[in-house]
Amino acid sequence: MEIRLNRRFLLASVALGGAASLFPGARRALAARGPGSVVAGESVTPVPLQDVRLLPSHWLDAVESNRAYLLSLSADRLLHNFRTQAGLPPKGEVYGGWENDTIAGHTLGHYLSALALMYAQTGNAECRSRVAYIVQELATVQDKWGDGYVAAFTRKAKDGTITDGKIIFAEMEKGDIRSGGFDLNGAWSPLYNIHKTFAGLFDAQTYCQDPNALPVAVRLGGFFEAFYSKLMDAQLQKVLTCEYGGLNESFAELAARTGDAKWLRLAKRTYDRPVLDPLMARHDDLANRHANTQIPKLIGLGRIAEVSGDAHWQVGPRFFWQAVTQHHSYVIGGNADREYFSEPDTISQHITEQTCEHCNTYNMLKLTRQLYTWQPNSALFDYYERAHLNHVLAAHDPQTGMFTYMTPTITAGVRDWSTPTDSFWCCVGTGMESHAKHGESIWWQGAETLFVNLYIPSRMQWARKDVSWRMETRYPYDGQVTLKVEDVKAPAAFALALRVPGWVKGDLSVTVNGQTVPATPSGGYLVLNRTWHAGDTVALTLPLALRTEAPVEAPHLVSLLHGPMVLAADLASAEAPYDAMDPALVTSDVVRDMAPVAGQEAVYRTTQAGRPAQLEFKPFYAQYKRRSALYLRCFSESEWHQEEGVYREEQRRQKDIAVRTIDVIHLGEMQQEHDHGLRADGSWPLVYRGRNGRDLRSGGFMEFTLKAKPGPLVLQTTLWSKDVPRTRGTRILVNGKPLPSLNWPADMHARFVDVEAAIPEAWTQGKETLSVRILPGGSRSNGPFFGVRLLAAGHKGSQ
Template sequence: MGIRLNRRFLLTSAALGGVVSGVPGIRRAFASGGGDIAGGAGEAVTPVPLQDVRLLPSPWLDAVERNRAYLLSLSADRLLHNFRTQAGLPARGAVYGGWENDTIAGHTLGHYLSALALMYAQTGDAECRSRVAYIAQELALVQTKWGDGYVAGFTRKEKDGKITGGKIIFSEIENGDIRSGGFDLNGAWSPLYNIHKTFAGLFDAQTYCQNTDALAVAVRLGGFFEVFYSKLTDAQLQKVLTCEYGGLNESFAELAARTGDAKWLKLAKRTYDHPVLDPLMARQDDLANRHANTQIPKLIGLGRIAEVSGDKSWQVGPRFFWQAVTRHHSYVIGGNADREYFSEPDTISQHLTEQTCEHCNTYNMLKLTRQVYTWQPDSTLFDYYERAHLNHVLAAHDPHTGLFTYMTPTITAGVREWSTPEDSFWCCVGTGMESHAKHGESIWWQGAETLFVNLYIPSRLHWAAQDVVWRMDTRYPYDGQITLSVEEAKAAGPFRLALRVPGWVEGTIGLKVNGETVPAQPEGGYVTLNRVWRKGDTVALTLPLALRTEAPVEAPHLVSLLHGPMVLAADLATAEGAYDAMDPALVTSDVVRDFVPVAGQEAVYRTTQAGRPAQLEFKPFYAQYKRRSALYLRCFSETDWTQEEGLYREEQRRQKDIAARTIDVIHLGEMQQEHDHGLKADESWPLVYRGRNGRDLRAGGFMEFTLKAAPGPLVLQTTLWSKDSPRTRGTHILINGKALSGLNWPAEAPARFVEMEVALPEAWTRGKQSLTVRIVPGGSRSNGPFFGVRLLAARKKEE
């Protein structure tokens, strides 16, 4: 394929001893200009069917079992509420809260259908299959009531605020009334994204539960969209597709694959928004300031078009996107994005916040990784998969409660916010239901003559192709010893066993077959054993686990600690209560040598001298569910620490002061933020300026949103670019309809981001739980851009 893989991580920083500068979790395996994936085992592969894998005791099995309990605690009738009522059928259960009580209502049902089907395949739980059948029957009934193939549960908000059924948006769009952008399409929240979830759930119901009703519903739903698409010009459809559409292109390609009807492939290819996808197909990283999870499913869809059509040119974008995200946009735990948006490449050190690493993004990146792996087996792909699956996916699910996070914070002392059982239903609750129903899906892979082991998760496999049962026992990643044994074999048979050797491995690999040492010579990222296998055969693989550090490319002195594939983090305090300690740091010329293991605890290490302001204990990050931790730490030499300690402490104080006084903040120009704060606007458009999202405001328009309030004196802070200050333009800010006086807009200053602060009259805020902020432009010119508005508690007088 042209490019040979470099099996080692990037250059080690001489100044820091063990620090590695480069991409978290994967080797720099690709040429900068993209190109085909190289190396690998040279054999087309598919995952072993999920139903042929059973998990053995491990954190992954714990997650599956707790998730199963959560899935069975939910009511299918409550999730079907809007589907039935909008079709004129009586509800059998009250609608759930959270997002299910918003205009994105109905999206959870698709996730739930997928999760139940996957859980049936993973565990054999008959109740899960029964629920799948019930939901499929209900959707068929709803569809029959509509009569035209339509079936959905989303709603839409009228201009007067009234909530109505969502189907009306399609007739409006067909008549040329298209109001599309970001998350909103004619008053509905991402309706095509919503439809994609329904399609995906129906397909999973057919795949894992052999449910024929599900495919019939999907075909009829596709027919509704075939008619809808036929009434739109390409220009109109492009306008529609500026609103998030999930992986609807994948849905149509999947219909083509399952029915053999090429008309669906035509719909898939039309579901292509040129501004986003054209640069990626041209191998250009144009991702900065784009909403991350809006894009990932589109690339999976392009890959599915490639598979169904046989046209490999559609693989270019997905391959390049995977490289760009994993090499230049990913955090050490494998997640990506800040406040749901990509930033400029190699700038993650500037985006360590409480709003990093949306779970949906990683859920979809793992799907994309599996897809690309089937095109050309390459162990590098599973170096990333393992990293994200272990350190992010497990971190986003509490095995004690079965609840989920939306974000997994990378900010020091950040706290994971957990969903509630019945009143959240965020997108990440939906993908969480799925993720923890299928932990066995990527352990074992099969080629024509080879059984691949890509993940070291305790499990039992029936490999139907050879009629053999394998068992894998291991405490990896806490221990590097992995034992595989043939438990059953109908007859002795020859085939290859390919064991992935992770790219982080340094040192001697141990390999024994039936107790006898054999040479372990990795080739293409795998150790391969080619022999006749019999019942009772055993393979013992030992992967040396060692401490090492990694650092972002652009910030080599910002380090994270890893033990094998597992990311460790400094355990700072419980998540409960206030936390106002100084951020920890490391002062040493050799990070790794300063750590010692803590006796009696697995994968727990403690600094001996390097910790500041005190010695630190590092534990597996994923398992710090209810703890505050430090994932990235600044590392200094003794000389640098002496010089920088004062500045470091002052910056920490300033940041903590802002954070402590912040009551609420809206980051303008970001879809989710604006939606969460109920933004209303006219003659105002989101934009990106100098790498930051913001919102322009034109003459005659306005922007209005709601901020949470709190008792006591309050200050409103507005962020602008200094050269665009509306100082002389007569811009007004109204609080609950009252115009603020004494606005001291910043004068033109050296080019930089600046803040304008104004104290709010206490009489306006007393007893208020929220405030409506309205910004009205003055003059005839554009005002702003405005990048954020923050409500702060006023500093105490002694400060």
């Protein structure tokens, strides 16, 4: 078994970063480009992050804001559980949010990576000293355990008591494996958690040259080597039904860094067949799968391919990237609704407040970089740029340094921001990393070619040719890009490849020292071959034009773009209530109806098309505290005349439900069930007719908590109409009291229906939450139940 330890593979692993999804038009762009490389056979890697410095821009603003946040956090507070579980006294109080739950410790791995990346990006010495401190603390904890173990997650026992998480491994070694979704023997995604620790240690070694990081990672790997050795393959498959992040990537990375083939064997065993076999067979089986659970696995397969030299392992990652970017992604580059993939090409049915999760985009960008090292193709960076600009920037408020979990695509949606010390969601962790490394994908290098893939103001030292470059631009607000050779030790001959985005229409121009020069088109790049001297200046002008895009299945649902930048109608402040009807466009040519707003960059206003009033479109990513309309229905005059009444009534119905909703749990979805404290017995999650749900067997129950408020309330449960007859005996208890009557629908046409029950007002007085328990009737199986919603009493809104 050959382990390849060359520079390309090492850089391919440490330079991966980001997260995201699809955009309309990607399929056409890829088809137009084809799979060709710029330079056949040339190995391509990113210019090391430490050799790139950002110049003033929105990207630098994000880095500086994130740096301030990182340095405001306490390493000792993030290390609290690591120390206490090993029997060491804590040096800081545990943080709140997810760090005070059974997933505790996941943030430290992200934080370690973010500090290491921030050191590489900025040279900040405090970041490096914190990395050294954290790694030393982890080594101390590991020494106390004595067997390589180092972690901070906890586990909740069946009686509700919280213990340290290590006990689950002893249970599983004995054959007691209770695995599914996010829960593994009472711990929340513990292997995902471990993957974050591995990744942080690797980044500490790569970017800070920490001498202790790899030894800690090797000893942690040894703990898992012993654990794996005690499991039969069927048992390990059961373990892997719980989210394990990119643990396969971690083991492959250990192989690359140590040269020891045993880690590669572990990486290959970390392969859950039900998910990965279809993707390796080029079959899109993603619908109703938790999106971010899957993406890191594919990155791991790619790392196995790189380390082993076996291209077979590339099949799944390549197919997965194509499927997600072309069939499962939104205009801003993100993917998934309520964290789950839907059926291919159904974006228009999933434009909600629960899109798009930042972690997904972080990992999709990481996968994109990986694919690019295998075969440089500018179409990969058409996607990368889309998601990096329109989703990653949108998920971070540069004024506060806080992060979103979801970036909603629903009209008038509001971005929900983290707090400094009481959130620590997964997307806070990936946000810390994303905004520490915006310089990592601008400049790429081959043996004789320098690639420019992103147009972000920056300075770069290219050690390979001993030449430094400076890029100045106001892109994507302006299409003018200037690149200057600031210094070169001696005149150097090489090719400069400038990416031409797939959306470019019309003429573009490129000059060197003010003179128009021939540029060879190749693989989506303009390639300048010459001998470069200090002071040489390249000027590239990319024509930025307005255009529209639409989901392939809904051509009348349009979004507006300016070059790579997605625009959205600016509706109102996020802080004020909003009850207006959703806006629409009535025109045969959206672009022609737009007029630029004087004195504002990339801001346009409808002249006649806006309904119910004219609309102003601004960059979506920057509408941090605004309500936006990202997707708008576009009608012809005749269509609008026919549909205006129906359109307004549907808008009224949807808004009535939204206004009355106090809380809702989407059953069968792991995160939703966890957030509502679901407990169940004799009940299993499932997917039916494209929707996640949960059935209920005789003798079982399901119980969860919903937020409440005083006053008359209605409990609404969604079922499939044909399942109503055998579910009529279901009993629903609120705070232990059975609801007096359920309003069962009489219409049995095949559709999703709502069963409603009024909650006596006396039951809600003084209550901020309600406990809801569902018990089955006499039938062997009740449901499936697809969701339970608590509403203020009012007019019934049918589905």
